[in-house]
Amino acid sequence: MFSLYGCTFLNNTLSGVSTQSSQRKISAPPPSVVVASVSSNGRPVDRNVSILMESTLKGMRDNAPSSSPSQSQVTEIEPASTVGGGVEDVYGEDTATEDQYITPWTLTVASGYPLLRDPHYNKGLAFTVKERDAHFLRGLLPPVVVSQELQVKKMMANMRQYQVPLQRYMAMMDLQERNERLFYKLLIENVEELLPVVYTPTVGEACQKYGSIFRQPQGLFISLKEKGRILEVLRNWPEKKIQVIVVTDGERILGLGDLGCQGMGIPVGKLSLYSALGGIRPSACLPVTIDVGTNNEQLLNDEFYIGLRRRRATGQEYAELLDEFMNAVKQNYGEKVLIQFEDFANHNAFDLLAKYGTTHLVFNDDIQGTASVVLSGLITALNLVGGTLSDHRFLFLGAGEAGTGIAELIALEISKQTNVPVEEARKKIFLVDSKGLIVKSRVETLQHFKRPWAHEHEPVRTLLDAVKVIKPTILIGSSGAGRTFTKEVVEAMSALNEKPVILALSNPTSQSECTAEEAYTWSEGRAIFASGSPFSPVEYNGKFYASGQANNAYIFPGFGLGLIISGAIRVHDDMLLAASEALAEQVSQENLDKGLIYPPFSNIRKISAQIAARVVAKAYELGLATRLPQPENLEKYAESCMYSPNYR
Ligand SMILES: O=C([O-])CC(=O)C(=O)O
Numbered sequence: 069m070f071s072l073y074g075c076t077f078l079n080n081t082l083s084g085v086s087t088q089s090s091q092r093k094i095s096a097p098p099p100s101v102v103v104a105s106v107s108s109n110g111r112p113v114d115r116n117v118s119i120l121m122e123s124t125l126k127g128m129r130d131n132a133p134s135s136s137p138s139q140s141q142v143t144e145i146e147p148a149s150t151v152g153g154g155v156e157d158v159y160g161e162d163t164a165t166e167d168q169y170i171t172p173w174t175l176t177v178a179s180g181y182p183l184l185r186d187p188h189y190n191k192g193l194a195f196t197v198k199e200r201d202a203h204f205l206r207g208l209l210p211p212v213v214v215s216q217e218l219q220v221k222k223m224m225a226n227m228r229q230y231q232v233p234l235q236r237y238m239a240m241m242d243l244q245e246r247n248e249r250l251f252y253k254l255l256i257e258n259v260e261e262l263l264p265v266v267y268t269p270t271v272g273e274a275c276q277k278y279g280s281i282f283r284q285p286q287g288l289f290i291s292l293k294e295k296g297r298i299l300e301v302l303r304n305w306p307e308k309k310i311q312v313i314v315v316t317d318g319e320r321i322l323g324l325g326d327l328g329c330q331g332m333g334i335p336v337g338k339l340s341l342y343s344a345l346g347g348i349r350p351s352a353c354l355p356v357t358i359d360v361g362t363n364n365e366q367l368l369n370d371e372f373y374i375g376l377r378r379r380r381a382t383g384q385e386y387a388e389l390l391d392e393f394m395n396a397v398k399q400n401y402g403e404k405v406l407i408q409f410e411d412f413a414n415h416n417a418f419d420l421l422a423k424y425g426t427t428h429l430v431f432n433d434d435i436q437g438t439a440s441v442v443l444s445g446l447i448t449a450l451n452l453v454g455g456t457l458s459d460h461r462f463l464f465l466g467a468g469e470a471g472t473g474i475a476e477l478i479a480l481e482i483s484k485q486t487n488v489p490v491e492e493a494r495k496k497i498f499l500v501d502s503k504g505l506i507v508k509s510r511v512e513t514l515q516h517f518k519r520p521w522a523h524e525h526e527p528v529r530t531l532l533d534a535v536k537v538i539k540p541t542i543l544i545g546s547s548g549a550g551r552t553f554t555k556e557v558v559e560a561m562s563a564l565n566e567k568p569v570i571l572a573l574s575n576p577t578s579q580s581e582c583t584a585e586e587a588y589t590w591s592e593g594r595a596i597f598a599s600g601s602p603f604s605p606v607e608y609n610g611k612f613y614a615s616g617q618a619n620n621a622y623i624f625p626g627f628g629l630g631l632i633i634s635g636a637i638r639v640h641d642d643m644l645l646a647a648s649e650a651l652a653e654q655v656s657q658e659n660l661d662k663g664l665i666y667p668p669f670s671n672i673r674k675i676s677a678q679i680a681a682r683v684v685a686k687a688y689e690l691g692l693a694t695r696l697p698q699p700e701n702l703e704k705y706a707e708s709c710m711y712s713p714n715y716r
């Protein structure tokens with residue numbers, strides 16, 4: 069028996085080793101990584117073989133200390149059926165299941181050329197001379213050996229050459245497919261510059277053009293054609309130890325509407341943030357797009373469209389596919405896998421969250437993540453505008469997932485702070501939808517998630533009129549409709565308030581309710597402004613105004629990390645409140661002096677660790693954590709669990 073990177077294996081004789089040209093026998097000089105397997109009895113390799121192989125790899129890949137000398141050690145692993153212990157993940161859990169151990173197998177090792185094509189292990193020019201010899205790379209690379217730091221510098225210089233944002237996006241995706249660690253190092257070290265590339269606003273354009281730019285699968289596509297076979301589809305994914313899934317059905321991609329199957333860019337982007345900002349291992353992340361068709365005529369007529377060419381399934385057909393997916397996920401990955409719902413349309417998002425919130429570890433980023441980020445920004449804004457939350461009046465444009473999600477979390481916080489029932493707290497919050505102010509007389513025709521906001525009030529048709537009669541101190545845009553905070557609206561807010569708080573949350577930039585420049589100009593520099601997508605600092609009357617990015621990217625990576633490392637089995641609203649408070653505490657006096665209500669993204673890993681620590685603490689307090697015993701220093705613990713992109 070021997071130990072490799074914390075995983076214990078039994079030695080045994082190997083037979084039937086493959087000798088394909090790209091693979092070497094196990095007795096060859098030091099292998100780089102184990103990547104392929106064949107059956108010892110000549111039968112074709114079946115799935116169970118690769119499952120164990122891949123989990124084994126995960127152990128090697130993710131658990132290895134960076135200085136581990138055993139990287140070039142020859143590895144012998146017993147036929148799977150007799151391996152007892154399974155593979156421990158980073159949190160010390162045995163994750164392999166019985167049926168992963170049934171087929172006898174042997175292994176071959178990849179080295180040489182295929183190693184340079186494997187994004188998980190490729191280091192490009194950073195392979196040292198010793199590594200080049202050990203892994204049969206001599207001559208395959210030019211002589212120079214460079215550091216990862218120099219690679220980052222070169223990539224950033226290249227990246228800055230591209231004028232068109234979508235070219236930068238594609239360059240980043242290429243890098244992710246070529247050298248994963250370099251991709252994450254680049255992203256982490258240049259987060260403020262690259263976030264708008266891999267995330268909003270550019271990811272929106274990427275989704276719109278996904279059919280044309282599609283090169284490699286970056287996630288799983290589960291369409292109606294896979295009905296009855298979703299478990300099988302999940303098992304086709306090469307990574308087996310999944311901890312976070314971001315899933316969309318593409319019906320409401322950012323504020324861009326129904327992009328069908330091309331919504332895949334969103335789960336891919338969100339999960340790269342999970343790793344870069346929240347430190348979740350890339351191999352533990354699974355992007356999923358459920359394709360039930362699209363009602364987007366333009367896509368249906370686009371010859372490059374990559375999805376099902378049919379109108380959206382609804383009702384039972386839709387519900388059954390989703391149900392099969394949710395059950396298959398639990399069956400395949402256990403109950404502690406986090407499923408993040410992303411960019412579903414309102415008519416499904418609330419129902420899915422309610423339905424699976426009691427049986428799965430689920431989180432809706434658009435309802436809950438955005439709410440937590442906005443509440444945090446408002447808690448911080450109180451330092452600039454004075455008063456407590458309950459002293460303020462809130463007006464929303466948009467009564468969908470984000471609008472009602474934020475409104476509810478604000479009401480919960482007010483209710484907690486002032487000891488009034490949440491129904492009472494809701495009365496300070498008004499919402500306007502496409503038909504005007506949501507009021508009692510409309511209640512019969514309202515969707516269920518809008519009903520708690522139907523207050524006694526006379527009908528009001530427009531946002532401007534609503535501002536005039538409600539007299540809000542805080543105006544929040546979450547409608548997905550761009551340029552709806554007009555000059556008149558911002559001026560009305562500024563006439564009512566010395567420092568109007570204006571949040572234009574809709575994404576991407578084209579859908580923002582107003583620009584930073586408009587907010588500062590029309591309010592004569594008095595607005596406390598933040599937006600979902602980033603804006604550059606604005607000069608007004610000789611003074612520069614920077615604005616914050618009120619985007620759920622501040623919360624979901626750390627929130628998810630907290631859920632995972634505590635072994636949480638359910639999400640609870642109190643965890644969202646804890647996350648909001650943790651984020652608010654990260655805003656410094658210096659930030660506040662500049663009118664910023666969010667901390668800079670450059671500190672995001674530290675911020676995520678703080679958020680995770682608070683979520684972990686809350687999970688234990690609520691009895692929802694399963695990892696025992698509770699770690700002592702939660703922040704240190706969270707940091708110690710975070711993925712590092714440095715080469716080993
Ligand atoms: O993706 C983003 O930037 C924020 C978000 O969840 C959305 O707009 O749907």
Ligand SMILES: [Mg+2]
Pocket residue numbers: 322410411433434
């Ligand atoms: Mg979203």
